Amino acid sequence: MVTTRHLPIEEIAGQDATRPQREALCRVVAELAAQGWCQGTGGNFSVTLEREPVRLLITRSGVHKRYLGPGDLMLVGSGGRPVAGETVKPSAEAALHSRIVGTTGAGSVLHVHSVPNTLLGEHFVGKGGFALRGYEMLKGLEGITTHEAEVFVPVLRNSQDMDALSEEVAALLATRPGLRGFLLAGHGLYAWGDSLAQAHRHVEIFEFLFECAARRTRFAPFEG
Amino acid sequence: MVTTRHLPIEEIAGQDATRPQREALCRVVAELAAQGWCQGTGGNFSVTLEREPVRLLITRSGVHKRYLGPGDLMLVGSGGRPVAGETVKPSAEAALHSRIVGTTGAGSVLHVHSVPNTLLGEHFVGKGGFALRGYEMLKGLEGITTHEAEVFVPVLRNSQDMDALSEEVAALLATRPGLRGFLLAGHGLYAWGDSLAQAHRHVEIFEFLFECAARRTRFAPFEG
Amino acid sequence: MVTTRHLPIEEIAGQDATRPQREALCRVVAELAAQGWCQGTGGNFSVTLEREPVRLLITRSGVHKRYLGPGDLMLVGSGGRPVAGETVKPSAEAALHSRIVGTTGAGSVLHVHSVPNTLLGEHFVGKGGFALRGYEMLKGLEGITTHEAEVFVPVLRNSQDMDALSEEVAALLATRPGLRGFLLAGHGLYAWGDSLAQAHRHVEIFEFLFECAARRTRFAPFEG
Amino acid sequence: MVTTRHLPIEEIAGQDATRPQREALCRVVAELAAQGWCQGTGGNFSVTLEREPVRLLITRSGVHKRYLGPGDLMLVGSGGRPVAGETVKPSAEAALHSRIVGTTGAGSVLHVHSVPNTLLGEHFVGKGGFALRGYEMLKGLEGITTHEAEVFVPVLRNSQDMDALSEEVAALLATRPGLRGFLLAGHGLYAWGDSLAQAHRHVEIFEFLFECAARRTRFAPFEG
Numbered sequence: 001m002v003t004t005r006h007l008p009i010e011e012i013a014g015q016d017a018t019r020p021q022r023e024a025l026c027r028v029v030a031e032l033a034a035q036g037w038c039q040g041t042g043g044n045f046s047v048t049l050e051r052e053p054v055r056l057l058i059t060r061s062g063v064h065k066r067y068l069g070p071g072d073l074m075l076v077g078s079g080g081r082p083v084a085g086e087t088v089k090p091s092a093e094a095a096l097h098s099r100i101v102g103t104t105g106a107g108s109v110l111h112v113h114s115v116p117n118t119l120l121g122e123h124f125v126g127k128g129g130f131a132l133r134g135y136e137m138l139k140g141l142e143g144i145t146t147h148e149a150e151v152f153v154p155v156l157r158n159s160q161d162m163d164a165l166s167e168e169v170a171a172l173l174a175t176r177p178g179l180r181g182f183l184l185a186g187h188g189l190y191a192w193g194d195s196l197a198q199a200h201r202h203v204e205i206f207e208f209l210f211e212c213a214a215r216r217t218r219f220a221p222f223e224g
Numbered sequence: 225m226v227t228t229r230h231l232p233i234e235e236i237a238g239q240d241a242t243r244p245q246r247e248a249l250c251r252v253v254a255e256l257a258a259q260g261w262c263q264g265t266g267g268n269f270s271v272t273l274e275r276e277p278v279r280l281l282i283t284r285s286g287v288h289k290r291y292l293g294p295g296d297l298m299l300v301g302s303g304g305r306p307v308a309g310e311t312v313k314p315s316a317e318a319a320l321h322s323r324i325v326g327t328t329g330a331g332s333v334l335h336v337h338s339v340p341n342t343l344l345g346e347h348f349v350g351k352g353g354f355a356l357r358g359y360e361m362l363k364g365l366e367g368i369t370t371h372e373a374e375v376f377v378p379v380l381r382n383s384q385d386m387d388a389l390s391e392e393v394a395a396l397l398a399t400r401p402g403l404r405g406f407l408l409a410g411h412g413l414y415a416w417g418d419s420l421a422q423a424h425r426h427v428e429i430f431e432f433l434f435e436c437a438a439r440r441t442r443f444a445p446f447e448g
Numbered sequence: 449m450v451t452t453r454h455l456p457i458e459e460i461a462g463q464d465a466t467r468p469q470r471e472a473l474c475r476v477v478a479e480l481a482a483q484g485w486c487q488g489t490g491g492n493f494s495v496t497l498e499r500e501p502v503r504l505l506i507t508r509s510g511v512h513k514r515y516l517g518p519g520d521l522m523l524v525g526s527g528g529r530p531v532a533g534e535t536v537k538p539s540a541e542a543a544l545h546s547r548i549v550g551t552t553g554a555g556s557v558l559h560v561h562s563v564p565n566t567l568l569g570e571h572f573v574g575k576g577g578f579a580l581r582g583y584e585m586l587k588g589l590e591g592i593t594t595h596e597a598e599v600f601v602p603v604l605r606n607s608q609d610m611d612a613l614s615e616e617v618a619a620l621l622a623t624r625p626g627l628r629g630f631l632l633a634g635h636g637l638y639a640w641g642d643s644l645a646q647a648h649r650h651v652e653i654f655e656f657l658f659e660c661a662a663r664r665t666r667f668a669p670f671e672g
Numbered sequence: 673m674v675t676t677r678h679l680p681i682e683e684i685a686g687q688d689a690t691r692p693q694r695e696a697l698c699r700v701v702a703e704l705a706a707q708g709w710c711q712g713t714g715g716n717f718s719v720t721l722e723r724e725p726v727r728l729l730i731t732r733s734g735v736h737k738r739y740l741g742p743g744d745l746m747l748v749g750s751g752g753r754p755v756a757g758e759t760v761k762p763s764a765e766a767a768l769h770s771r772i773v774g775t776t777g778a779g780s781v782l783h784v785h786s787v788p789n790t791l792l793g794e795h796f797v798g799k800g801g802f803a804l805r806g807y808e809m810l811k812g813l814e815g816i817t818t819h820e821a822e823v824f825v826p827v828l829r830n831s832q833d834m835d836a837l838s839e840e841v842a843a844l845l846a847t848r849p850g851l852r853g854f855l856l857a858g859h860g861l862y863a864w865g866d867s868l869a870q871a872h873r874h875v876e877i878f879e880f881l882f883e884c885a886a887r888r889t890r891f892a893p894f895e896g
Contacts, residue, residue: 224354448578672802
């Protein structure tokens, strides 16, 4: 992880200083895409370069994530705003990434769409979330040491107002310090970890357990 | 995109002028096949070379799409008829591709078979279609900017009479100018976009949402 | 296709004369394995070298099909018996392959296990089979030209007595000359075609439609 | 990393003596990961080097199995304890591997997490297990020669107390000498075989049949 406080413009404009992180993130996104979790232009992914102030490498807007390359990533700061020198648009949800990193100190934030996470979010939004318990896989989440733990997965109502959503996410994170992921109803999972590798493991664990839960859920019938 | 009006016989007979588009289409079809959406000889795919008159590169008849190569594509014009010089048969459904391009100006038309799209088409044909709403993935469809939009997916009754089906499709497109896809019952999805890349994204988004809807649908029991 | 009547011992023992067919069959089996249809040591596959008398290249016993190589195939004749010079055991079901080829003149017989075909066979064995109708994919089966056709998929009761099973299959084929596949209950699909490529397409089409049917079937509850 | 103290230098000082087994195990784990059975850091895998006393090559703790390399394996002995010289931690469940090998003489023990095995274990733990019968795939399990056999799959209650769990597993193995696998409720499958290849086949067969059973099981509704 690059930890310099002040990145000269030329190091932001050029990609060389961040090349290892760019390549690492692209490899992880390729894995997530192979799982079917980045269909269409869905999903957005970031790696934290700096926490104070927040500085992230994040996927730019409108790229099909299966074809993501190191040049498709850009630098954003607090509020998800592009740093000086960046000429492309970041993912619409960059503000959420910045807020999560700013509040939790996460090393990476990964947002994926899967059929189970979409259905479960839609189904449980009225209840504000659902709890997973009794699964050994829960121990893969940092901080969980037994299958007898209960992990609550909050579900927030989706919104196109990113600022409002950021505030809601910040409030959620303040009340749940051990949280590693939440759902936006009908929109997907946001998961994070201390590092890119840990965030990636967290996504896989959540998605595995979501599929288990989804196969047991009586979803409201779709009637067209 | 090649935009010449009159292609000399030698440029039709040889493939060189259209090589980039052929290779691009083959790469996309390989991705669709990897998703399981071209099983058997199912599926047909086109890229628009010219809109006025309509001139398309399209998959020829009877090829297993997983093995599609640039030489398996051919040129057709209006009505899906092979241009002068072509010696092989185009996909049976070339007329539908030509009609969609002629009416919408699409840059690419992609037709896939998936288990969810087959089941949903069969199930909702009586109602003429179904609506998808509340899903963030809908924003991946060109023209949709919020998950609160409602996207109607028309379902037409299948037919072996391609001319009649073309007319029905033309009528449908005339009444729904923002349409990006429809289903033929028990037959699959036709989706398109301004470009090959956009059409590909549209297929992925539709198929993702079809799987969500299918997992919530009480299909009529199969009793043999 | 090699059509010599009398293969000298040295041409049987060496593999050179049949190398192209061996490699083609291995490529197809690799595709079937990639679909998850050859789990464990499940599945057996043959290519017809000669029809009169029957002479087939077939997978030998006990090989994990995902790792199948040209050397894992052997020559068998009528009744599935190894030809002179072969030292390994053929698949237990070689007799079925020989019987199907002898009766239908098929160019290739492919036997796969899938979750849908296993469940459907188990479910419909009491009724002797089930019918698929209304699916466009049915047109991928040789001889079917419209989705309005009805294709009956016979289900035979499984047995470890290969001779008895061969007789039953022969009787079935005699009564249904257009047949391209049948199920053995709890055991899987046998499908064939005039060529290896056609047999492969038939397997894909049957399996696609089995998944459609399975998602609509109310299977008897599993109670342990 | 191997860094031995007391054991024949040529056998362990470098990794060379165990290189073939390390590479073989990594290839199998890559296959299991490709099936989605090692999500997160789930799963642990061993190959038996010696049975008396027990000496195993086993995955070390905390590695994402999709990226497993030969250097991520370590030597453990009886009780799953690292042999002298090993500096890293073995999988938490190494004690179970050692106990299974010590009791059955297995050549390899493979532990995977799948959605079906997780759901079935959770569902049938109260009954202590479930029986699979009538499936031809059962013949892929060593010792089973007919689809009419009945194979009981024991389900043990999960626990974080590895010593207690080892004793329970030993008791189970003592009462069921033909056993090739069991489930830990909500935790996954332990399967083994005389060799790595046989253990791998057993995992595939169990998982295939678990998916068949799971699609017929009325799981308790998930209500959040």
